[in-house]
Amino acid sequence: MAENTPHLGNPIPHDEEVVVIVGSGAGGGTVAYELTQKGIPCVVLEAGPWLLPEDYENDEWAAFNQMAWLDNRTASGPYRVATDFPNLPAWIVKAVGGTTTHWSGATPRFREYEFKTRSHYGRVEGANLLDWPITLADLAPFYDRAEKAIGSTHRHGRPALPANNNYKVLANGAEKVGYKFYATGPYGTNAEPYDGRPASIQDGFNFQGDKSTAKWSTAVREIPRAIATGKCEVRPSSQAVQVTHDASGRADAVLYLDSEGNLHRQAAKVVCVAGNSIESPRLLLMSASALHPDGLANSSGQVGRNYMRHTTGSVYARFDQPVHMYRGETMAGIIADEARLDTSRGFAGGYYMETLSLGPAFLAAFAEPGSWGPEFTEILDAYQNTAGMWVVGEDMPQETNRVTLSPALQDQWGLPAPDVHFEDHPNDVAMREHGYGRADMLYEAVGANGTHHTPPYPATHNLGTCRMSERPEDGVVDAFGQAHDVPGLYVSDGSVMTTGAAANPTLTIVALAIRQAEHIASQLGKGAS
Amino acid sequence: MVDSTADTVSPAARTNLVRLLRAAYPHPRFPDGPYERTADTIIDQVGESLWHRLALVQGLESLDAAAQHSRGTGFAELDDEQALALLRGIEDAQFFAFVRGVTVVTLYNDHEVWDLLGYEGESYSKGGYLHRGFDDLDWLPNPRVEEYDGPEQIVEVAPDDQLTTTGGTH
Ligand SMILES: Cc1cc2nc3c(=O)[nH]c(=O)nc-3n(C[C@H](O)[C@H](O)[C@H](O)COP(=O)(O)OP(=O)(O)OC[C@H]3O[C@@H](n4cnc5c(N)ncnc54)[C@H](O)[C@@H]3O)c2cc1C
Numbered sequence: 001m002a003e004n005t006p007h008l009g010n011p012i013p014h015d016e017e018v019v020v021i022v023g024s025g026a027g028g029g030t031v032a033y034e035l036t037q038k039g040i041p042c043v044v045l046e047a048g049p050w051l052l053p054e055d056y057e058n059d060e061w062a063a064f065n066q067m068a069w070l071d072n073r074t075a076s077g078p079y080r081v082a083t084d085f086p087n088l089p090a091w092i093v094k095a096v097g098g099t100t101t102h103w104s105g106a107t108p109r110f111r112e113y114e115f116k117t118r119s120h121y122g123r124v125e126g127a128n129l130l131d132w133p134i135t136l137a138d139l140a141p142f143y144d145r146a147e148k149a150i151g152s153t154h155r156h157g158r159p160a161l162p163a164n165n166n167y168k169v170l171a172n173g174a175e176k177v178g179y180k181f182y183a184t185g186p187y188g189t190n191a192e193p194y195d196g197r198p199a200s201i202q203d204g205f206n207f208q209g210d211k212s213t214a215k216w217s218t219a220v221r222e223i224p225r226a227i228a229t230g231k232c233e234v235r236p237s238s239q240a241v242q243v244t245h246d247a248s249g250r251a252d253a254v255l256y257l258d259s260e261g262n263l264h265r266q267a268a269k270v271v272c273v274a275g276n277s278i279e280s281p282r283l284l285l286m287s288a289s290a291l292h293p294d295g296l297a298n299s300s301g302q303v304g305r306n307y308m309r310h311t312t313g314s315v316y317a318r319f320d321q322p323v324h325m326y327r328g329e330t331m332a333g334i335i336a337d338e339a340r341l342d343t344s345r346g347f348a349g350g351y352y353m354e355t356l357s358l359g360p361a362f363l364a365a366f367a368e369p370g371s372w373g374p375e376f377t378e379i380l381d382a383y384q385n386t387a388g389m390w391v392v393g394e395d396m397p398q399e400t401n402r403v404t405l406s407p408a409l410q411d412q413w414g415l416p417a418p419d420v421h422f423e424d425h426p427n428d429v430a431m432r433e434h435g436y437g438r439a440d441m442l443y444e445a446v447g448a449n450g451t452h453h454t455p456p457y458p459a460t461h462n463l464g465t466c467r468m469s470e471r472p473e474d475g476v477v478d479a480f481g482q483a484h485d486v487p488g489l490y491v492s493d494g495s496v497m498t499t500g501a502a503a504n505p506t507l508t509i510v511a512l513a514i515r516q517a518e519h520i521a522s523q524l525g526k527g528a529s
Numbered sequence: 530m531v532d533s534t535a536d537t538v539s540p541a542a543r544t545n546l547v548r549l550l551r552a553a554y555p556h557p558r559f560p561d562g563p564y565e566r567t568a569d570t571i572i573d574q575v576g577e578s579l580w581h582r583l584a585l586v587q588g589l590e591s592l593d594a595a596a597q598h599s600r601g602t603g604f605a606e607l608d609d610e611q612a613l614a615l616l617r618g619i620e621d622a623q624f625f626a627f628v629r630g631v632t633v634v635t636l637y638n639d640h641e642v643w644d645l646l647g648y649e650g651e652s653y654s655k656g657g658y659l660h661r662g663f664d665d666l667d668w669l670p671n672p673r674v675e676e677y678d679g680p681e682q683i684v685e686v687a688p689d690d691q692l693t694t695t696g697g698t699h
Contacts, residue, residue, distance in 0.1 A: 012551055035668055058650075058651040058652070058653055059650070059651060060566055060638075061634065061638055111685050113685060113686050113690075114691075120690060120692060120693055122688065154675070160675050161674065162664060162674060163664055163671060163674050164658075164663045164664055165662075165663065165664060165666040167666065167671050168664070168666045168671065168672055169666070169669065169675075171672030171674075172669045172670065172672055175672065180677040180681060181676070181677050181683055182672075182673075182676060183673070183676040183677070183678070184674040185676075200657075200659075200660075201604060201652075201653070201656055201657030201659045202657045202658045202659045202663040203652045203653045203657035203658060203659075204652055204657070204658055205652075205653065206665075211653045212653065212657070228633045240618070252576075267561070268632065280600065286650075304663040315670070321668045322647070323666060324647070324662060324665070324667070324677065326648060326649075326668070327649075327652075327658035327661070327663040328663035328664070330656055336683065337683070340683060340684060340685050340686065340687070341685065341686045341687060341690045342684075342686075342687035342689075342690060343687070343689065343690055344687065359648055359650065360637045360638075360642065360643055360646050360648050361637050361644075362639035362640040363635070363637070364633050364634070364636070365633055365637075370629075372554060372629055372633075373553060373554075373555075373613060373616075374555055374613075374619070376554070377555050377556050378552055379555070380637065381556060381558070381649055382646030383646040383648060384646065384648075442530055446669060466640075494648055
């Protein structure tokens with residue numbers, strides 16, 4: 001940590017009943033900001049340390065080891081991540097700001113049909129589809145606010161980012177194959193100074209934490225501003241281990257460990273769980289009580305289920321001439337032409353194509369895990385002349401794709417580690433194959449002499465494990481993210497997503513969190529919640 | 530022949546390791562330096578685990594026996610193709626899997642390798658790539674960066690996938 005220790009806010013007594021927020025990422029950071037702007041006191045418990053932009057390492061492995069959540073976890077099931085990275089089902093950050101410190105910035109909105117997948121896709125064998133209890137129209141005003149908070153390019157007067165080299169290849173290929181809906185955004189990094197932060201210097205290190213602060217994260221915007229209200233205390237290196245309830249069944253406190261492993265209790269009027277879609281259900285499962293024997297808020301049995309990770313795959317294309325894909329904003333290139341519903345393609349749902357670049361260190365580890373020999377080294381030898389893209393689309397929620405507490409493995413505190421079980425649905429496989437095929441066509445149209453299809457990475461998008469539903473028996477939380485069966489307990493992150501849509505999730509997580517905060521504030525104003 | 534005691538890696542075993550790395554991760558452009566540094570990292574890391582150390586020493590030693598058996602020469606004397614063929618045959622050997630696991634995160638994290646591959650790494654301290662080539666690709670035209678503004682509209686839901694009065698489409 002830097003010499004310059006951050007100001008953690010005004011201390012709040014442990015026995016004062018406040019809004020207790022678990023996690024300071026996209027969801028938790030946003031709820032803290034919105035509530036404290038209205039004068040509502042909040043304690044933010046964050047398992048990771050507070051790192052400042054000057055602490056961030058612009059080096060792939062060093063940054064990963066500095067900030068990724070590396071506590072014991074397991075991946076299981078037939079998907080390849082379980083074989084190649086059995087202890088790394090997901091890439092999630094453990095630090096103030098959560099994974100928004102490592103996110104890249106693509107911010108498309110969900111489409112209208114994506115809130116109604118059960119109605120549109122019908123009964124898909126093996127999929128646990130459900131319509132959201134809200135519509136695009138319900139969320140639209142909050143999307144506006146989220147785009148302004150993040151400073152998304154191409155929205156609300158924010159200018160576009162310029163084309164970097166990787167985008168030039170992507171966009172020219174897109175044009176050649178007849179795609180139209182491509183651009184360098186919407187993207188959550190400043191093209192010109194905005195909101196007190198500078199314009200991008202195209203330094204190429206989105207995934208490692210942006211030292212320049214041109215990129216939005218809750219660590220540079222929501223958390224410092226929440227603290228500035230005087231109504232917020234952030235407690236870094238504080239891991240929530242249980243949410244408790246009173247005799248009436250209402251959430252009343254959070255138990256957490258400090259960095260030395262001492263247990264503390266923070267009294268709560270409202271609890272907002274925003275630990276991302278592996279830790280949030282884990283915390284609820286660890287909070288089982290006599291009233292909630294299968295885990296807190298789990299009367300539906302859906303806590304931890306319907307885990308989604310988006311259908312993804314990357315394509316790296318080799319050219320005769322230099323690309324230098326690593327220079328500049330990593331994901332400032334988005335094609336939306338395939339993000340639509342057209343089952344004549346052989347699958348339900350849609351996908352985006354987005355520029356992506358890894359350095360040699362990560363490309364070697366992730367391009368074709370386990371591979372060696374000349375077929376592997378040719379990928380690296382072509383590095384300078386390589387362009388890359390990510391295919392990211394909707395995956396099917398399945399009840400058996402699931403976060404559970406490991407019966408055998410524990411974390412460093414002796415708590416059960418989470419296991420993440422995942423299997424592709426046939427729809428996911430069909431979509432990925434379609435994406436690979438379209439990506440090949442696109443790159444071949446601008447002269448690629450070879451492409452490599454990279455399998456999904458440890459998940460960066462983790463969704464669905466505490467899903468929203470109209471009826472309590474179908475899901476964990478209601479349309480505002482409040483648990484159906486535990487008053488005062490909210491889930492405030494991507495685990496509330498009923499279905500995952502094609503879009504990268506963060507804009508929607510922020511929009512839902514703003515909407516939830518409005519709801520909490522109005523309930524508290526009425527003297528209840 | 531390699532002459533290691535059960536728990537130290539002899540110079541000859543190190544030579545075999547470097548040879549193995551070159552054969553398994555062939556980059557004609559790379560000098561020996563990155564391979565040697567990777568070999569040393571592997572040797573350092575086995576210091577932490579008796580099991581890996583035993584497996585590595587035994588594995589490197591037996592490479593010579595395997596080469597003698599199939600080609601009548603030491604492993605270090607095999608040409609690239611022969612060495613690769615031999616390694617393909619022992620792909621599942623524990624020591625080789627361990628070597629690959631370390632190599633993939635070490636060899637390609639070597640700054641000389643970054644240079645050789647044409648990767649420039651950290652740029653913040655130099656003002657980013659803004660004035661250092663982030664958009665210097667000149668073999669394709671400059672594309673539009675704004676979103677498409679018509680006349681066509683994206684068809685979010687194909688006609689056949691529109692909601693019917695009965696609710697589902699399937
Ligand atoms: C490399 C990368 C690139 C990405 N790019 C994009 C992109 O372009 N667009 C996009 O939309 N999304 C992107 N994402 C995904 C995005 O980062 C996440 O969707 C988003 O950050 C999730 O928000 P969250 O609030 O659910 O969780 P997080 O942001 O992960 O925050 C969760 C926080 O909770 C803390 N926590 C967990 N458990 C506990 C506990 N028990 N007690 C206390 N604290 C706890 C964690 O330490 C963490 O800080 C990317 C992710 C990665 C890794």
